[in-house]
Amino acid sequence: MHATNLRQDAGAAGQFDPITFLQAIVAIDSCDPPGGELDVAREVHQQLLALGIESELEEFLPGRANVLGRVRGLGEKQGLVLSAHMDTVPAGTMPWRHDPFSATISNGRLYGRGSSDMKSALVAMISAAASLAARKSLLKGDVILAFTAGESANLLGARRFIERGLKNEIGAFLCGEPSGLDIVIVEKAALWLRATATGRLGHVSGDAGINAITTINGFLARLAELELNCVAHPLLDGPTIRVGRIEGGSAVNLTPDRCFADFDIRLPPGADHLAVIRQVEEIAPETVSISVLDFKPAVESGSNEPFVRLCSEVCTRHIGREPALKGVSYYSDATVLLEGLDVPFAIVGPGDLGLSGQPDESVSVDNVLKAAQIYADIAEVWLSC
Structure with missing residues (x-):
């Protein structure tokens, strides 16, 4: 592990082509697994320094690195965080018309893994920061660029930023996850549970034992029928339960004495996740135990909050x-960076959520340029009032 701090080069500010730089970092494979965002982080770090923006690169695990950039304001107001992640989902096995790391531009769209989710937002944030650096004397607080590794690996980079005290600086939070330049103001909570069934080992030619896989199957059938007690949210669908992993047995001719199933429950804001756990436990037989793997809280801003209204006004001006x-049902780095904080939050991103993780993932070049203007305008107005 190491941290890198370098001096900024103020003379290079403003010399930035966001689309060319987006092509450069889309061409770098930062799929997770296995991760390895370090090469992207190095490019981002050096670009920020070249633009006269303070930057720190920290390789907090081998091959996993965060970048923290900063345009310093007057210190009279808490900072505005612009949040993006540098990892992507794997390219997958389905055929692509454009190579996933070619960063080809065709018919106004840039193709490649991570183009929509969410290297395009990251580049737009760099462009916005370069613009803001030229007029930082107007800013009462810092513009903080929080670029993370391992967002898909249980938010590794965001958790590292918490360890380093970033949470204490956040006055408002703008995330660039794909939104088609609409505004997301609420994310569901994510509750990950494991059900473990205990049986009795047996051989199929003799004592059949008690089959733990059969027990888990019965439990999962009841789980599929479970109605969770949650108050509906006007911007979200209902709670969901999805089984993501099942493991059990050691040989085809042995009755398995252990089997577990991991499942994901998405909940609206205000839902009592402890009560949900109790509901799940109530349908589990004595031979099935329930354990908590993780809980990521929901994040929400009110539609009438000043920050949300500002985002809406700025987006309207730029997208017409x-x-x-x-x-949205997904979670972002906000779920850990904002836990326990009462600060305004929004997601505005140039990418399209429906393209995330798909073959021929792409982003509108025009949306990337508009996002850069949107981020700059939101930051300037928010931090100057």
Whole structure:
């Protein structure tokens, strides 16, 4: 592990082509697994320094690195965090028309893994920061660029930022996850549980034993019918339960004495996750135990909060329509960086959520350029008032 701090080169500020730089970092494979965002982080770090923006690169695990950039304001107000992650999901096995790391531009769209989710937002944030650096005397607080590794690996980079005290500086939070330049103001909570069934080992030619896989199957059938007690949210669908992993047995001719199933429950804000755990435990037989793997809280801003209204006004000006206010089932780095904080939050990103993780993932070049202007305007207005 090591941290790198270098001096900024103020003379290079403003010399930045966001689309060319986006092509450069989309061409770098930062799929997770296995991760390895370090090469992207190095490019981002050096680009920030070249633009006259303070930057720190920290390789907090081998091959896993965060970048923390900063345009310093007057110190009269807490900072505005612009949040993006540098890892992507794998390219997958389905065929692509454009190579996933070619960063090809065709018909106004840039193709490649991570183009939509979410290297395009990261580049737009760098462009916005370069613009803001030229007028930082107007900013009462810092613009903080929080670029993370391992977002898909249980938010590794965001958790590292917490260890380093970033949470204490956050006055508002703007994330660039894909939104089509609409505004997301609510994320569901994610509750990960494991059900473990205990049986009795046996041989199929003799004592059949008690089959733990059969027990888990019965439990999962009841789980699929479980109605969770949650208050509906106007911007979200209902709670969901999805089984993601099942493991059990050691040989085809042995009755398995142990089997577990991991499942993901998504909950709206305000849902009592401890009560949900109790509901799940109530349908489990005595031979099935329930354990908590992780809980990521929901994140929400009110539609009438000043920060959300500002985001809406700025987006309207740049995209020529009033952006929709939306809720999403996914979680972002905000779930850990904002836990326990009462600060405004929004997601505005140039990418399209429906393209995330898909073959021929792409982003509108025009949206990337608009996002850069949107981020700069939101930051300037928010930090100057």
